[in-house]
Amino acid sequence: MTVTAAFFYLFATITIASGFMVIASRNPVQSVLFLILAFVNAAGLFLMMGAEFLAMILVIVYVGAVAVLFLFVVMMLDVDFAALRQGFLQYLPIGGLIGVIFLLELILVVGAYAIDPGLVRSPAVPIPAPDVMTNTEALGQVLYTRYFYFFQAAGLILLVAMIGAIVLTLRERVGVRRQDISKQNARTQETAVEVRKVPFRQGI
């Protein structure tokens, strides 16, 4: 039990600390690296809760794809972060005010939070015990049955994203020389080679 608690506090502390460093560090590349650290530690927290599928997805999708993409974008774009921060003091009063309002709301909301035992007893889908079925299998069981509709809807949304990217960025370039192998193979000697008589001492 103490080992579990120790690991929990380890992961939780590093997650919060690196989350803070994401917004505090001056170098954007370092920010993204701290973000990756936060993701990995959050995955550790998921693992401790028995949600190993979420943990793996977090590492594969967020660390492996999203954060690396961020890193590429940050490194490739020449963003002047000092210039971006210039209006900071100017926006501080209104931004701070909104932040304080949100904080008060959060305190009010969380202060009012009381878990009704009747609600906890009736989850939408019962969660199977870990020894009956693994976490991943249980997710798969409901994802393609109970939540089939949502799964299909998400698929349509991804289709829109794909079509949208093509509509907005694909350009038909004219005058580009592309290799057309069937055209190349269809050439015969007659079409490819031209034999000319060159008159003596005159050239073509």
Next chain:
Amino acid sequence: MNSALTIPAFGPMLPEILMAAGVLALVLFGAFRGERPGYGMSIIALALLAVTFVAVLMLPSERVETMGGSFVVDGFAKFMKALTLLGSAGGIILSLDYMRREGIYRFEYPILIVLSTIGMMMVISANDLIALYLGLELLSLSSYVIAAFDRDNVRSTEAGLKYFVLGALSSGMLLYGASLVYGFTGSVSFPVIATVLQGDVGIGAIVGLVFIAAGIAFKISAVPFHMWTPDVYEGSPTPVTAFFAAAPKMAGMAMATRVFIDAFPGILVQWQQIIVFISIASMALGSFAAIGQRNLKRLMAYSSIGNVGYALIGLAAGTPDGVQGVAIYMAIYLAMTLGTFAIILAMRRGNVMFESIDDLSGLSRTHPALAFCLAMMMFSLAGIPPLAGFFAKFYVFAAAIQANLVTLAVIGVVTSVIGAYYYLRIVKVMYFDEPVERFERMSPGVTFVLMVSSAVVLLFWLVPAPIVNAAGAAARSLF
């Protein structure tokens, strides 16, 4: 957990399934066929919408839930889905000629409209928060792309980008609210939320409700979440603007009605204040801000903000009469807005489209029929009897007075008088100013939309029964 599955009933989802299968076929067809001149893709998309329209009409009128309670079909969903399909069809018909002549036709346009329509139908039938959010994202993502469809035009890309950034923010607010409501009620399903939230509820669920209301208000462009509307409406290609002003508004109002009436009936007093405020602010801004506008598309943006305010009066009442008012209002608003945009699309000379009010100068002498139609649309939008717009306002105001919201109804009447100023100014410019050059002949598609919507606006008072009765049945199915 037993793995024996009960297969959900697909019958109530038939329209959505038809559309989704059809749009996949359209994507493949378009990709293999490549870019070709001709209206082929648009005609197929229109046929798909027509088939779906018939399928919607054949749905059962009593309440049916399927997909584990995530998807609901009732009279209200049928009515609003039919309106949405008409709006989307209008968006495609109006684009037929325009997209070619502007040189921005690509076969993805009808596909994106159909995809966005699937999102709208999912939103209308959503019976839990996840289904609502997924439908909304499908609708919004397609809208962002078609707003920027004229991608070489700075204003169109600006419209798309602005819509995307602000839309993402509003989706975030909606999700935040949904997570709070889920946390405080323990369920995402509307009927369960309704049974849990009775009597004295904690502040947490109400904060969640406020955030959900903010997300919804953005989608229907109600004040104070309207900032994007004038810029997006002005920047997008005109048929796209017509589509935005027609179809998503139907889905948005249906979504607002279903969320507030179905999921939060126990705390009517709390959300009534929000809706009353949004309604008053939208009506006021819609009438005052439009006065200074010279651009017709911007003017119609403010007009649509105002119209959403009037429709919300019916929702604020929270009674079957109020919801009936909303349904009638949206049906008539659909006809008025499509008709007006058809006329804006008719303002073309050579390769130049005109969008300013001054370009309408003396239209009564150059194009008497067009001027008459636009004058009827403007009188109707201003709410002058016996045109359809008067009855639309009449039903929502009557419902508000029955629900003891007399102040709200009075403010509605006052703002519609103020709004009448800028509608009537257009009539004055057309009938009393010196004529300018003639416009070109209208294309057949635009003429068709204009004729149908003018007929609805002009003749509604003769045969109001079909729309009024259908809207009444739709409203009763929610209570």
